[in-house]
Amino acid sequence: MAFGKPILFLLLLSPFAWGRVFVRWSIAELPSARSLGVTDIVFTWNDGISPLVAAARKQGYRVYVEMPLQQVKAAAEAGVKAGWTGIILEIAASESKESEKQLSELQSAYPKLRFLVLNRNGKQPDMRGSLIIKRDSILEVSSPTAQPWIDTNLALIKVEQQSRRTQVPLYTFAWDDQGQQKVLSADDYSLAVAEAGAFHADLLLQLDEPLQRALNSHDAEAWRLWNQVRPALRFSSASTSQSLRPAVNVGVAVDHLDIGDEVLNLLSRHNIPFQIFLAADLKAEELKGFDVLVIFAKPDRETQERIKGLATGGTTVVVVDAHGRYAWQGSPPVQVNEHTISYAVGNGKVLELSEAVTDPEIFAQDIRRLLGKRNSLLSLWNGLTTIAVPYKDRRETVSLVELVNYSAEPVRVQMQVKGSFRAVRYESPEHGCCESLAPLNHDGFTEFVIPDLRIAGRVHLESQ
Amino acid sequence: MRFDKQWPVALLFVFFSIGVSGRGSDNRLVYKKKYVMGTVFEIAAYGESREQVSAAIDKAFQEIVRMDDLMSNYKAESALSHLNRSAHFHAESISPDLYRVIERGVQLSKLSDGKFDITVAPLVNLWKAALAGDSVPSPARQQQAQACVGYDKIELIPPDHIMFRSSCLQLDLGAIGKGYAIDRAAELLHSLRIENAFLNAGGSTIIAMGSPPKQTAWRVRLRDPSHTIDPYVMLKNGSVSTSEQTTPSILGHDSPGHIIDPSTGKPLETQFAVSVIAPTGTMSDGLSTTLLLLGPQQGKALVDRTPDVSAIWLSAKAQVTTATNGPQILFGGKL
Numbered sequence: 001m002a003f004g005k006p007i008l009f010l011l012l013l014s015p016f017a018w019g020r021v022f023v024r025w026s027i028a029e030l031p032s033a034r035s036l037g038v039t040d041i042v043f044t045w046n047d048g049i050s051p052l053v054a055a056a057r058k059q060g061y062r063v064y065v066e067m068p069l070q071q072v073k074a075a076a077e078a079g080v081k082a083g084w085t086g087i088i089l090e091i092a093a094s095e096s097k098e099s100e101k102q103l104s105e106l107q108s109a110y111p112k113l114r115f116l117v118l119n120r121n122g123k124q125p126d127m128r129g130s131l132i133i134k135r136d137s138i139l140e141v142s143s144p145t146a147q148p149w150i151d152t153n154l155a156l157i158k159v160e161q162q163s164r165r166t167q168v169p170l171y172t173f174a175w176d177d178q179g180q181q182k183v184l185s186a187d188d189y190s191l192a193v194a195e196a197g198a199f200h201a202d203l204l205l206q207l208d209e210p211l212q213r214a215l216n217s218h219d220a221e222a223w224r225l226w227n228q229v230r231p232a233l234r235f236s237s238a239s240t241s242q243s244l245r246p247a248v249n250v251g252v253a254v255d256h257l258d259i260g261d262e263v264l265n266l267l268s269r270h271n272i273p274f275q276i277f278l279a280a281d282l283k284a285e286e287l288k289g290f291d292v293l294v295i296f297a298k299p300d301r302e303t304q305e306r307i308k309g310l311a312t313g314g315t316t317v318v319v320v321d322a323h324g325r326y327a328w329q330g331s332p333p334v335q336v337n338e339h340t341i342s343y344a345v346g347n348g349k350v351l352e353l354s355e356a357v358t359d360p361e362i363f364a365q366d367i368r369r370l371l372g373k374r375n376s377l378l379s380l381w382n383g384l385t386t387i388a389v390p391y392k393d394r395r396e397t398v399s400l401v402e403l404v405n406y407s408a409e410p411v412r413v414q415m416q417v418k419g420s421f422r423a424v425r426y427e428s429p430e431h432g433c434c435e436s437l438a439p440l441n442h443d444g445f446t447e448f449v450i451p452d453l454r455i456a457g458r459v460h461l462e463s464q
Numbered sequence: 465m466r467f468d469k470q471w472p473v474a475l476l477f478v479f480f481s482i483g484v485s486g487r488g489s490d491n492r493l494v495y496k497k498k499y500v501m502g503t504v505f506e507i508a509a510y511g512e513s514r515e516q517v518s519a520a521i522d523k524a525f526q527e528i529v530r531m532d533d534l535m536s537n538y539k540a541e542s543a544l545s546h547l548n549r550s551a552h553f554h555a556e557s558i559s560p561d562l563y564r565v566i567e568r569g570v571q572l573s574k575l576s577d578g579k580f581d582i583t584v585a586p587l588v589n590l591w592k593a594a595l596a597g598d599s600v601p602s603p604a605r606q607q608q609a610q611a612c613v614g615y616d617k618i619e620l621i622p623p624d625h626i627m628f629r630s631s632c633l634q635l636d637l638g639a640i641g642k643g644y645a646i647d648r649a650a651e652l653l654h655s656l657r658i659e660n661a662f663l664n665a666g667g668s669t670i671i672a673m674g675s676p677p678k679q680t681a682w683r684v685r686l687r688d689p690s691h692t693i694d695p696y697v698m699l700k701n702g703s704v705s706t707s708e709q710t711t712p713s714i715l716g717h718d719s720p721g722h723i724i725d726p727s728t729g730k731p732l733e734t735q736f737a738v739s740v741i742a743p744t745g746t747m748s749d750g751l752s753t754t755l756l757l758l759g760p761q762q763g764k765a766l767v768d769r770t771p772d773v774s775a776i777w778l779s780a781k782a783q784v785t786t787a788t789n790g791p792q793i794l795f796g797g798k799l
Contacts, residue, residue, distance in 0.1 A: 148499060407499035
């Protein structure tokens with residue numbers, strides 16, 4: 001996924017609500033919006049869609065129709081007449097350059113319709129085991145790591161936030177049944193919903209057809225399952241403040257915004273608060289608050305000077321697999337190990353890694369070590385299955401931490417947040433808002449314990 | 465001598481077929497996973513009906529959780545944590561499971577002449593901070609912690625009492641606990657008429673019960689840092705465990721590993737990963753750390769005098785040493 005257009009490196013100040021769940025519906029009838037607890041329903045475009053749209057609107061839904069970009073011009077007019085709320089578009093990477101202009105034209109031509117771009121590259125959020133049951137009747141232990149492997153969409157959402165700044169990220173994924181014909185549980189759906197809400201994105205959720213049919217035919221078991229998902233839906237959409245933005249102190253500069261990069265996934269899993277941006281933006285943008293900056297690009301002369309300036313100011317810069325003579329190489333090089341050379345630059349340093357990252361897990365651990373205790377915005381204990389994202393308010397103070405536990409089993413998580421907070425309140429889908437937690441302040445950090453994080457949780461922090 | 469085995473220590477690949485005669489047989493396979501002991505436990509089992517197998521697996525997981533509540537050194541309220549606070553010069557009564565696992569840990573400690581030592585906790589705790597990025601502990605602190613280590617200071621008083629003959633001795637069951645826990649889970653499955661199952665404790669210890677339908681054994685691929693040797697075993701009613709020191713840092717000075725050598729008081733320096741095949745999870749788990757600490761030469765001698773055990777040491781440069789006193793280790797396991 002490559003986006004050619006330079007993107008401004010300002011953190012996103014979203015004007016939109018997030019945590020909305022769009023449900024993709026594929027059968028002919030549907031229960032009411034009120035009973036489902038969902039207001040946005042999505043149908044796939046086809047010529048005979050009108051009766052379904054009419055029925056859905058009657059049931060209280062806002063109707064979105066999903067289609068490829070090429071079909072929009074033909075369908076939009078009909079959509080306006082039929083009362084669609086919007087159109088959800090899948091835009092191929094090859095179409096991305098032209099798409100922004102086309103979208104803008106469409107929005108002008110059809111102001112009553114919302115046009116949303118969908119990223120289909122999400123994955124089912126999950127704590128993965130190492131046994132994989134394949135469709136060809138084979139099981140294998142595929143991972144050499146003993147640490148739980150978390151499939152998360154956080155990196156994808158961060159990339160979307162940077163690449164499509166006029167829209168809250170909207171993504172979807174296909175359920176992975178690993179060949180087991182697994183029946184999806186309330187926890188599976190709740191985790192998907194919780195993840196999107198916690199990372200301040202929107203989700204297009206696929207309900208499997210047997211569940212759709214069962215819900216529609218008033219099957220008690222299906223409704224029991226769905227009613228267990230509804231607290232997650234309510235919790236996820238209950239955004240506390242739209243002015244919050246992710247608190248980050250690690251920057252990752254790349255040539256292309258590409259979710260395929262496993263380093264981004266590992267940084268996410270290790271709870272390293274990072275911001276991704278294009279290397280080209282290094283020259284133009286204000287870069288403040290980064291304690292570590294990782295460069296996955298060959299820097300030109302101007303960018304080199306920028307890197308040198310950041311290092312002089314105290315930032316640790318890691319330049320990956322970019323061999324050559326560079327502006328920061330004034331001091332004698334220190335061989336750190338067989339792969340890495342370090343240059344002292346002012347108050348900071350530049351580390352040159354001589355090869356591409358071959359082990360993203362170790363690389364992510366190294367980035368955490370480079371940050372050190374003093375610069376760790378957030379640390380978790382017993383949080384191997386938990387991803388936590390800190391958000392800061394207009395005063396640049398962390399005021400909210402969203403948590404997702406991918407094991408979907410209650411864990412007692414100990415958390416340390418940089419900053420001194422006089423009150424810590426904990427909100428969860430199970431217990432609502434809010435339980436007071438006892439903060440322990442020391443040395444510029446605040447520690448507290450979340451006694452029972454099941455799938456989703458939200459920590460509200462009040463500064464001293 | 466592992467902190468908590470969150471590290472990339474293990475294994476393997478296992479291949480087996482799911483049933484043989486279409487959907488009817490497939491339906492008898494149930495797979496479940498659960499997060500316990502800081503890792504993912506998985507069980508895939510065959511039985512008479514999905515309901516029977518599913519209920520049995522749930523009970524096996526409950527047993528693993530019970531073991532965690534006994535042996536965790538993370539949970540302040542665990543039986544082990546209580547023991548580590550209170551058994552100094554004072555005989556404490558403990559549960560039969562905890563007694564048994566400590567007894568086996570002491571046996572392994574004796575067998576390895578202290579290379580493996582379940583009292584390594586003070587050293588593990590000392591180096592944990594360094595692994596997370598803090599500075600390396602001073603020689604004085606290392607010496608101080610090392611003085612607290614020694615399995616010979618444990619007094620086991622049958623049938624269920626224990627006393628520490630040192631004021632700073634602490635037990636760490638991290639190198640044997642998961643193995644014991646899945647042994648207990650396998651016993652429980654067996655008692656519930658599950659004969660064919662595969663249990664995986666986070667990749668680092670595996671138990672194979674029986675075999676998959678119409679197969680003679682479970683084919684288990686072993687950890688190969690060189691990616692060239694492809695060792696595997698055909699496992700039936702046995703266990704495999706793998707140990708490996710933490711992968712070195714890419715950007716920093718070599719970070720200390722999570723496996724501590726009690727004899728030096730420092731993280732073990734080794735280029736090998738070791739896999740051990742043994743009759744039980746407790747044995748393979750404990751022996752894998754022991755044999756990593758001993759290295760191929762001394763380790764081979766230990767395997768030679770231990771019945772039903774085989775082991776393989778492999779380095780990233782494809783150096784291989786095998787010791788076979790039990791199941792055959794085969795090569796060329798790529799499928």
